[in-house]
Amino acid sequence: MALGLYSLIEAALLCVNAIAVLNEERFLSKVGWATDTVSGFGEQPGMKSQIINLIRSVRMVMRIPLIIVNTITIVLLLLFG
Amino acid sequence: MDIPSGYVRQRKSAEQRRRQPRPDYGGGPTPLFDDTSSPGDPATFQNQQQGQGQFYGGMAGQQILSDPMANMAMQYGSSLATQGKDVMEKHIDRFISISKLKYYFAVDTTYVGKKLMLLLFPYMHSNWSIRYNKEEPVAPRYEINAPDLYIPVMAFVTYILVAGYCLGTQNSFSPELLGMQASSALVWLILEIVVITMAMYIMSVVTDIKTFDLLAFCGYKYVGMIGVLLGGMLFGSMGYYLALAWCSASMFFFLLRTLRLVILPDASHDMVSSGGNKGRTYLVLAIAVLQPLFMCWLTRHLIPSQN
Numbered sequence: 001m002a003l004g005l006y007s008l009i010e011a012a013l014l015c016v017n018a019i020a021v022l023n024e025e026r027f028l029s030k031v032g033w034a035t036d037t038v039s040g041f042g043e044q045p046g047m048k049s050q051i052i053n054l055i056r057s058v059r060m061v062m063r064i065p066l067i068i069v070n071t072i073t074i075v076l077l078l079l080f081g
Numbered sequence: 082m083d084i085p086s087g088y089v090r091q092r093k094s095a096e097q098r099r100r101q102p103r104p105d106y107g108g109g110p111t112p113l114f115d116d117t118s119s120p121g122d123p124a125t126f127q128n129q130q131q132g133q134g135q136f137y138g139g140m141a142g143q144q145i146l147s148d149p150m151a152n153m154a155m156q157y158g159s160s161l162a163t164q165g166k167d168v169m170e171k172h173i174d175r176f177i178s179i180s181k182l183k184y185y186f187a188v189d190t191t192y193v194g195k196k197l198m199l200l201l202f203p204y205m206h207s208n209w210s211i212r213y214n215k216e217e218p219v220a221p222r223y224e225i226n227a228p229d230l231y232i233p234v235m236a237f238v239t240y241i242l243v244a245g246y247c248l249g250t251q252n253s254f255s256p257e258l259l260g261m262q263a264s265s266a267l268v269w270l271i272l273e274i275v276v277i278t279m280a281m282y283i284m285s286v287v288t289d290i291k292t293f294d295l296l297a298f299c300g301y302k303y304v305g306m307i308g309v310l311l312g313g314m315l316f317g318s319m320g321y322y323l324a325l326a327w328c329s330a331s332m333f334f335f336l337l338r339t340l341r342l343v344i345l346p347d348a349s350h351d352m353v354s355s356g357g358n359k360g361r362t363y364l365v366l367a368i369a370v371l372q373p374l375f376m377c378w379l380t381r382h383l384i385p386s387q388n
Contacts, residue, residue, distance in 0.1 A: 003264070003265045003268040003269070004261070004264045004265070004268065005264050005267070007268070008268045008271065047283055047284060047285075050282065050283045050284075050285055051283055054282070054283070
């Protein structure tokens with residue numbers, strides 16, 4: 001498989017977009033992955049709460065940079081194919 | 082319009098005056114190393130700078146007293162270079178700590194020889210622990226069990242070259258393929274490290290292992306891949322499979338023994354809860370199993386196709 005560095009960047013961008021799109025109240029609480037239910041101070045965080053924390057922090061941190069990077073990628077893809 | 086044009090002209094003349102000393106050096110070869118034989122403080126001070134500073138510093142000995150304008154230009158250039166280097170170091174230091182990186186490349190020939198033997202035949206080695214004091218974050222080279230980055234880097238480059246040679250023997254070589262092989266292998270390496278790091282975070286496994294150590298351990302498989310490719314080229318597909326089996330077993334054993342001491346806690350640590358042990362064991366097993374899989378995946382398409 002001829003993976004290049006550009007394919008890696010594209011794949012990473014798509015994955016981060018996928019994580020950022022998961023809405024808190026419309027989807028995650030319906031599945032049972034809401035963040036307000038896992039704010040206990042247990043010793044062992046457990047896998048599920050780690051994932052929930054990861055999703056929440058990605059959504060919060062990457063919102064603005066994702067807008068910029070997505071715009072740049074779309075423009076470049078339109079111009080250069 | 083008087084003042085701007087006069088300003089521009091003055092700037093241009095300063096540029097021209099600054100640019101004047103340069104063609105004088107065009108006759109001789111540009112020095113690629115520090116010229117510490119020249120007298121005078123500015124010369125020795127500039128010998129420690131890179132780029133423009135080094136260019137000026139190397140020629141400092143011959144022209145330091147003759148042309149005050151060249152002197153001033155030299156100092157300006159050297160101060161620019163220092164500033165640039167400081168800014169760059171400050172920015173890079175946030176992501177990669179350069180001083181720690183130096184430890185991973187402090188190897189010597191005996192270490193490399195012994196480590197290569199260990200990677201290909203780890204069954205006779207008895208003592209796998211790393212003796213170093215905990216204050217020093219990274220162990221230097223004089224400890225055979227410590228990970229290093231020199232062997233993975235060299236093995237990666239050699240793998241690309243051997244892959245090119247393999248493709249050449251099948252008459253399907255072109256220079257773009259070398260670049261594609263290199264970026265493909267690099268991408269798989271980056272993916273592997275990202276996946277392992279994410280798994281370590283999600284399973285909340287807190288270990289001593291650092292990212293560079295993980296990079297070193299995942300890079301050791303390139304040594305095995307070179308052996309596999311050579312076996313495949315010299316002895317055909319039977320040789321390929323034999324070499325693959327041998328190198329996979331060696332790499333699996335090596336990683337199992339090494340990672341067991343780094344990731345799994347000893348019996349002497351009381352503070353580690355027993356709930357994390359199962360996750361850590363799975364993590365060690367997963368890392369050790371990934372390496373033969375990658376070795377097979379990255380070399381299959383280079384061997385002449387079996388009949």
